[in-house]
Amino acid sequence: EVQLLESGGGLVQPGGSLRLSCAASGFTFTDYPMTWVRQAPGEGLEWVSTVHRSRFTDRYYAASIKGRFTISRDDSKNTVYLQMHSLRVEDTAIYFCARDWYDYWGQGTLVTVSS
Amino acid sequence: QAGLTQPPSVSRVLRQTATLTCTGNSDNVGNEGAAWLQQHQGHPPKLLFYGNNNRPSGISDRFSVSRSGNVASLTITGVQPEDEADYYCSAWDDRLSIWMFGGGTKLTVL
Numbered sequence: 001e002v003q004l005l006e007s008g009g010g011l012v013q014p015g016g017s018l019r020l021s022c023a024a025s026g027f028t029f030t031d032y033p034m035t036w037v038r039q040a041p042g043e044g045l046e047w048v049s050t051v052h053r054s055r056f057t058d059r060y061y062a063a064s065i066k067g068r069f070t071i072s073r074d075d076s077k078n079t080v081y082l083q084m085h086s087l088r089v090e091d092t093a094i095y096f097c098a099r100d101w102y103d104y105w106g107q108g109t110l111v112t113v114s115s
Numbered sequence: 116q117a118g119l120t121q122p123p124s125v126s127r128v129l130r131q132t133a134t135l136t137c138t139g140n141s142d143n144v145g146n147e148g149a150a151w152l153q154q155h156q157g158h159p160p161k162l163l164f165y166g167n168n169n170r171p172s173g174i175s176d177r178f179s180v181s182r183s184g185n186v187a188s189l190t191i192t193g194v195q196p197e198d199e200a201d202y203y204c205s206a207w208d209d210r211l212s213i214w215m216f217g218g219g220t221k222l223t224v225l
Contacts, residue, residue, distance in 0.1 A: 045154075101150055102162050
């Protein structure tokens, strides 16, 4: 059974940093690109970042977070990360990780940026 | 970066057919098609279709998709109370190298 489990969310002050993790199981992790998508309270889905399979170096970012967030993956741990710096109030959202063409999703982790 | 365009809301009477649209351009929807996701309140999204008419296992055949140029459509035949949800389309933009989402359509079943 495919499972994605996000962690690392919480309350952080504006300008602060957080690292989100998404632990994957139930499939061959190295075969799939992985994506972070976020959803602000009461709002729609917003794509954040995608990292391709490790043998490809491609990483993609939304303009709204480019230069502040970094996606990475550790294939030895079946985990994808989202390192977030210079957080803003508008980054407040539930952050989901998803596999490939969004065929599996985690339950999400809430990030709240507030003073 | 402007997203894909979806109508904010659609209402249908029980057992009617609902068609939801998603408008992009030749770099995204018109290129590789769109994914469609369903999201019930308080739950993560669920994939209904991806690529060109690829339905994951377990998705009801009451759901179908089509595309005409830069407009993708999701049709729900005989809407049921459990179909009441938010529906999102998403497509990879080849020119911008980003994924794009539509703003979502809230389907209400009357």
